[in-house]
Each structure stands twice: as C-alpha cells, then as structure tokens.
Amino acid sequence: MSASAPRRDTRGIVDPAGLLSRVRFRRHLPAPELRAHLEHYWLIDWDLPEPYTSHVVPHPSVNVVFQRYGPPATGHASAEVAGIGLGLFTHELTGTGRVCGIQFRPGGFRPFAPARPVSTWTGRRVPLTDAFPDATDSPAAVLTPDEDHARVAALDAFLLARGPAPDPAADHAMELVELARSDRTIRRAAQLAAASGLSARSLQRLFADRVGVGPKWVILRYRIHEALERAEAAGTTGTPDWAALAAELGYSDQAHLVRDFTTTIGVPPTAYARGPSVP
Incomplete structure (x- = not known):
C-alpha cells in the first residue's frame, strides 16, 4: 500500500482553521521503501505572539515525534514515541518551536520495533530510546535543518536504518x-x-x-x-x-x-x- 501524495484532509483536528492560521503545517511522503508502513511525515513550525491550545482526536496510529520548544540556540529538543492516544490530545503551543513527526499506518510500527506488542505504547508518550535504544543523537539530526527536504531525508535515514522487518x-x-x-x-x-x-x-x-x-x-x-x-x-x-x-x-x-x-x-x-x- 502506497500513495503518490500525502493526504490533505484535516480529519481529527479540532478547529483546523484556528490551528492552521497560527502554525506552518505540512505533510510529506517518506521514501518509497517506507510508504507501505507510514501514513506520512508531518512538520510544524510556529512563532506565536500569544499561547494557543490545539486539540486533536488521535488516529489509531503510533507516532514518532521529534520536537523543539524555544529558539534553535537555546530551546529544548527531545524525541519520543507517542502511542495511540485514547482521548482528546490537548497541547499548548507558546513562543517558537518545531515538531517533525512520523505517523505510522495503523499496524505499521511493529516492523520497526518488533520487541514488544504495540499495545505496550498505547496511551503513553515515552522517550524514543525506550523503543530504539541507539537513537541518542536523532533529535538534532532531524530538527536542525531549516529546509523540509533535509528534515525528510533525516527521517528517512532514521527509519531505513531500523527496518522495516518482514511481518x-x-x-x-x-x-x-x-x-x-x-x-x-x-x-x-x-x-x-x-x-x-x-x-x-x-x-x-x-x-x-x-x-x-x-x-x-x-x-x-x-x-x-x-x-x-x-x-x-x-x-x-x-x-x-x-x-x-x-x-x-x-x-x-x-x-x-x-x-x-x-x-x-x-x-x-x-x-x-x-x-x-x-x-
């Protein structure tokens, strides 16, 4: 299963007009070898004069999220595995920031992290190294480039180094x-x-x-x-x-x-x- 372009709907976003008027939101396709297992990559950048709270009804998908809150030189960068969210996901955005996410197809995450059932992550947001112990330098590699194509290339490299295993x-x-x-x-x-x-x-x-x-x-x-x-x-x-x-x-x-x-x-x-x- 693959696609020629990422989907363009806003399904699951509560008040999408409000969110999209405040942040730069884009979706990109991964490398062809990964498309059977991924929905898309999603990139968000913001520079807000006042805080904004976003709300999303999560898809039945695991996400890997690379995020930086604050300016490039001093902001805090981290990466996590976001299991399927069982309720409404609410998050306040303030100041400047950047998020680069990987949305897996429902069922598509296990071939990259085969050690545990996917239900292990459900309802949880855990450090990336809980699922990928060797991923200690990944946030900087993904978040540092300003160009979308470079971030997409870094996300491709992260996943291609880890699978997918046949399943x-x-x-x-x-x-x-x-x-x-x-x-x-x-x-x-x-x-x-x-x-x-x-x-x-x-x-x-x-x-x-x-x-x-x-x-x-x-x-x-x-x-x-x-x-x-x-x-x-x-x-x-x-x-x-x-x-x-x-x-x-x-x-x-x-x-x-x-x-x-x-x-x-x-x-x-x-x-x-x-x-x-x-x-």
Missing part, C-alpha cells in the same frame, strides 16, 4: 484497518472478523499486538472522525441531519452518536457545528 501479521493488520476505514458497511468488530477470516479472539489478539487497540475501538474512532468532519463542514454545507448520520455510521440511534462525540470532543456535535470549540 506478515502486521501487513494483515494494516489491510484490516484500511478496510475498517474505507468500507462504510463495516460497523462492528464481528463484521471485520468475518471479513478477515479470523475468529473474534484472534482478531482481538492481532490488533493488540500489531495495532495497539482493539478493532471495536478503531471502528468507533473512525466514526468520530467522520462526525467531526461533518460538524466542521456545517458552516458551508448546512447542519447535518444527525439522526441520518448516526444511522449511516452504524449507531443504533442519534443519542449514541451524541454521547460518543461529546465524550471525545467535550461538547455536543450541534454546539461544535455552531463554532468549533472545546472546554
């Missing part, structure tokens, strides 16, 4: 997550198990080992991303028919959609559609 189970997991993402008729874990040819228990084990969360969680997260995108578009396309959307996404009724959206985002979908915000 048919990871390949299968990536295929199944893509099916859950793209096939709107897959609304329940049992349907995904039937499509996979695996028992429900085997599917659960595969997802824990290679994706990091269960299939039910993945399907629900993609539902919330879709509902968030529909609410975000309400200003130009009109307020969605929430009852119809709930049925389209496989909810038993509108109340269940409203509950999941509110639990994840912090406000009901109708309130978000009136003006993106979170508490």
